[in-house]
Amino acid sequence: MDIHADEVRVSSLLNRGDLVFKVPVYQRPYSWNIDQWEELWEDVTENAYNGVHFIGSIVVVKKAAVVKGFNEMEVVDGQQRLATLSILICAIRDYQDSLGNQDMVTRLNRSCLESHTHKNQSRKLFLGRHDDKVYESLLKGTKTAGHNIQKAYDFFREKVEAEDDLLKITDQFTEGVSLVLITAEKPEDAFKLFETLNDRGLELSAVDLIKNYILSKAAKRHEKQLDDVIEIWDATVQHLDKIDKMRFFRQYLLANYPGKRTKRAMYDDYKHHVEKTKDLPGFITEIRDAARLYEQIHEYTFDDSELNEKLKDLWDMKATTSFILLLRLFSDGWSHKDILKVIPAIESFSMRRAICGWSTSEMDTLYNQITNWEEGFTPESICEFLKEKSPTDDEFRDKFKTRDFRQNNQTKYILDQFEYFETSREKKISDRKLVHIEHIMPQRINTQKCINQLGGDWISYLGDDIEKHDNYLQ
Numbered sequence: 152m153d154i155h156a157d158e159v160r161v162s163s164l165l166n167r168g169d170l171v172f173k174v175p176v177y178q179r180p181y182s183w184n185i186d187q188w189e190e191l192w193e194d195v196t197e198n199a200y201n202g203v204h205f206i207g208s209i210v211v212v213k214k215a216a217v218v219k220g221f222n223e224m225e226v227v228d229g230q231q232r233l234a235t236l237s238i239l240i241c242a243i244r245d246y247q248d249s250l251g252n253q254d255m256v257t258r259l260n261r262s263c264l265e266s267h268t269h270k271n272q273s274r275k276l277f278l279g280r281h282d283d284k285v286y287e288s289l290l291k292g293t294k295t296a297g298h299n300i301q302k303a304y305d306f307f308r309e310k311v312e313a314e315d316d317l318l319k320i321t322d323q324f325t326e327g328v329s330l331v332l333i334t335a336e337k338p339e340d341a342f343k344l345f346e347t348l349n350d351r352g353l354e355l356s357a358v359d360l361i362k363n364y365i366l367s368k369a370a371k372r373h374e375k376q377l378d379d380v381i382e383i384w385d386a387t388v389q390h391l392d393k394i395d396k397m398r399f400f401r402q403y404l405l406a407n408y409p410g411k412r413t414k415r416a417m418y419d420d421y422k423h424h425v426e427k428t429k430d431l432p433g434f435i436t437e438i439r440d441a442a443r444l445y446e447q448i449h450e451y452t453f454d455d456s457e458l459n460e461k462l463k464d465l466w467d468m469k470a471t472t473s474f475i476l477l478l479r480l481f482s483d484g485w486s487h488k489d490i491l492k493v494i495p496a497i498e499s500f501s502m503r504r505a506i507c508g509w510s511t512s513e514m515d516t517l518y519n520q521i522t523n524w525e526e527g528f529t530p531e532s533i534c535e536f537l538k539e540k541s542p543t544d545d546e547f548r549d550k551f552k553t554r555d556f557r558q559n560n561q562t563k564y565i566l567d568q569f570e571y572f573e574t575s576r577e578k579k580i581s582d583r584k585l586v587h588i589e590h591i592m593p594q595r596i597n598t599q600k601c602i603n604q605l606g607g608d609w610i611s612y613l614g615d616d617i618e619k620h621d622n623y624l625q
Contacts, residue, residue, distance in 0.1 A: 153336040154333060154335050155334045156332070156333045156334075157334075158329055158331050158332075159329060160325070160327075161263075161324065161330070162263070164330070165240075165262065165263040165325075166263070169221055169268060170221070170222055170266060170275070171223050171224065171274075172226055172276050172277070173223055173224065173277040174225075174226045174230045174276075174279045175225060175279065175363060175370075176279055176280040176377070180279060180299070181230075181234050181279075181281075183231050183234075183299075188307065191232075192307070192310055195327065196323065203329045204329070205328075205329050206232060206328055206330050207330055207331070208331040208332075208333055209232065209233055209330055210226075210229055210333045210335065211225060211332070211333070211334055211335070212224070212225045212337065219271045220268035220269070220270065221271070224334070227335070227363065228359075232330070234286070236324070236328070237264065238303045238304050239307045240259055240325070241264065242311050243259065243320065243321050243324070244259040245292065246308060246311045247259070247317065247321075255321070263275065264290060274287070282300055285300045289304055357397060357417040358397060361400065361417065361418060361421045361422075364422055364425060365380065365384070365421070365431070365435065366380060366381060368425055369431055372431065379432045380435050384439075387438055388442075390443050391446065393449070393450070397414060398471070398474075399441075399442060399445050401417055402478060403441050403478065404417070404420055405518065405519045406476070406478045406479040406522050407479070408523070409523040412515070412519075441482055447481075448474055448478065448481065449474070455487050457487075458487050458490065458491060461495075462477075465494070465497065467561065467564045468501055468505075468560075468561055469505075470498070470502075472514040473497045473518065475518040476493075476497070476518045476521055476522060477490070477497075480493065493533050499537070500540065500541050503547045504542065507546055517540055521533055555625035556625050557625065560583060562588055563580075563586055567580050567583065590624060592609060592620060596613075596620055597610060
């Protein structure tokens with residue numbers, strides 16, 4: 152992995168004459184608003200006498216080709232802060248211009264807003280397709296009413312004009328602000344950062360890089376295709392708004408393609424499928440449709456109360472690995488009736504393995520085997536397979552007797568099932584969040600409160616069997 156990270160001042164970053172930063176055309180538009188602008192301004196100006204202020208990181212991928220002597224850097228993460236700093240510098244430059252300080256105008260242009268080689272000149276920053284023309288106009292001193300970039304400029308221009316010491320503010324935002332520039336030689340290298348890199352709580356994840364790769368491919372093929380793919384991708388993400396996106400994209404692969412899938416290999420897996428497909432919009436549409444179904448599975452929002460109740464049980468059991476299989480069944484158009492034949496087998500399979508302490512690491516593999524049977528599968532064959540991969544009745548019974556049950560949703564599910572069985576399937580708890588779990592024996596039996604209020608003198612009651620408290624408490 153070839154990655155370099157350096158903490159640099161804004162002036163040092165922008166003053167590199169051979170560097171040009173390009174935000175990919177498919178990146179989301181500039182979206183910072185007054186809350187972020189105000190925070191940046193206050194953070195920097197309040198630190199004017201307290202040294203350098205650190206504002207985070209920017210991740211770039213170095214492009215292989217050198218164009219007209221310029222080294223192009225594709226901005227993978229941090230475009231919002233890089234664009235904001237450039238807009239702010241434009242505001243300072245233009246106010247300096249209005250005061251007749253041409254030397255300062257030239258300095259800011261050449262050192263922060265432009266790049267120069269021996270023969271060529273270029274602007275330092277190129278934004279995405281929604282913002283670039285507006286930003287280019289701003290560099291030339293032309294306004295674009297209503298656009299968010301213009302609003303940012305107007306905000307900073309007002310702040311700059313209210314300052315008494317313009318030179319101090321100029322130096323503070325160029326010399327007194329630092330960030331970490333992380334340079335990767337390849338997109339794959341940038342992906343390997345996702346587990347450790349955080350930007351105000353927003354991870355640079357495999358999903359971000361998958362999106363970037365898909366949209367970059369669409370942009371190279373046809374502009375109309377890019378518009379279509381962006382629209383489909385946005386719809387996909389909306390379905391996953393309340394869901395672990397990493398889990399969905401990984402389980403989508405497991406549900407549709409044979410083989411082990413790790414989080415670390417996800418980017419390479421999707422890259423392979425994107426390269427292979429001749430119909431990129433069609434490929435993304437399939438993922439979008441799967442995301443819609445996954446949302447219904449996750450939130451149990453089908454038009455079938457019995458099905459929703461069983462899906463909620465799986466969630467309470469923490470049997471989310473089974474969503475691999477369910478996603479495939481729903482995607483293949485299985486009827487609710489047939490899916491309801493399979494879910495009890497999933498419940499038994501998941502609970503027995505959990506109680507007996509069997510490895511959970513192979514659950515993905517087992518569900519992947521089912522969804523990729525070449526001869527197809529039926530409710531009966533799935534139930535039989537899951538039974539074969541489960542502990543026997545005797546093993547389960549022995550482990551259940553000595554299991555430590557905690558106060559969680561899984562235990563509530565088990566007690567709820569006992570109640571349901573004992574009442575001949577007549578009574579179910581409508582909302583387990585309203586139910587509390589209590590110990591039959593108090594957790595501590597040697598306190599005065601226990602002896603006086605919580606059921607009597609358990610120490611005397613147990614006598615020589617005092618060890619039963621520890622053995623059977625849970």
